[in-house]
Amino acid sequence: MSVTNKSPAVLQVRDLACERDGRRLFEGLDFTLGAGAAIQVKGGNGAGKTTLLRTLIGSTSDYSGEILWRGQVFPQGLRAMREALLYIGHRGGVRGGLTPLENLTWYGATKTSALEALERVDLFGFEDSLCNSLSAGQNRRVALARMFLPQAPCLWILDEPLTALDVAGVAALEKQMTTHLGGGGSLLLTSHQPLNIMGLNFVDLSDCLVEESFSDTGGEHVFN
């Protein structure tokens, strides 16, 4: 299936199968993520969504099939992809012994941009509190504040970003994701909750279950 020049392929997955402790979780997964496009990875608990994301960022090499970053096959493409990647995992990468401000500056933000990002996630006044004294939702906001820093990377891979967020927090996040996509960024995320993002595409790992491998998995998905 072709991909238009207007929206070139950013991340491609071809016939991917992932394992965990020697147990195959899914197989025959194909999709193409274009610039300005978003994919929500779906599947029940234990389907392998986190494993897929960790595979895509190079945290595990327990897979078969091909992953390509801008046409360059992994592992060669992985280095270039990491330079363009914002990954926020389940734990969010927040250090509890640091303040929100220190966490963001640890990721390379200037003090000014960090303070602005923390204000955007409604953490004004908490910038100098230790993160291990903040609530789960506030810690999630510290993690997600990286999406509000200037010059954010172009590929966002987010594992359950909505977890622990209140209604206003979810709305702010959806708005920021939409802005990112409008600027030509790409987004791949997992969520058990529905997201209000225009043009959101879906990849469902339950279509790629090993025991159903005899059935048609729907072929390749191309999202531009």
Ligand SMILES: Nc1ncnc2c1ncn2[C@@H]1O[C@H](COP(=O)(O)OP(=O)(O)OP(=O)(O)O)[C@@H](O)[C@H]1O
């Ligand atoms: N730390 C681990 N050590 C060993 N096996 C694991 C570990 N974490 C997960 N697994 C295995 O991998 C499978 C897939 O887990 P994964 O976290 O990728 O699923 P998921 O779709 O993200 O689930 P959830 O929706 O519950 O977060 C699980 O069923 C489990 O058997």
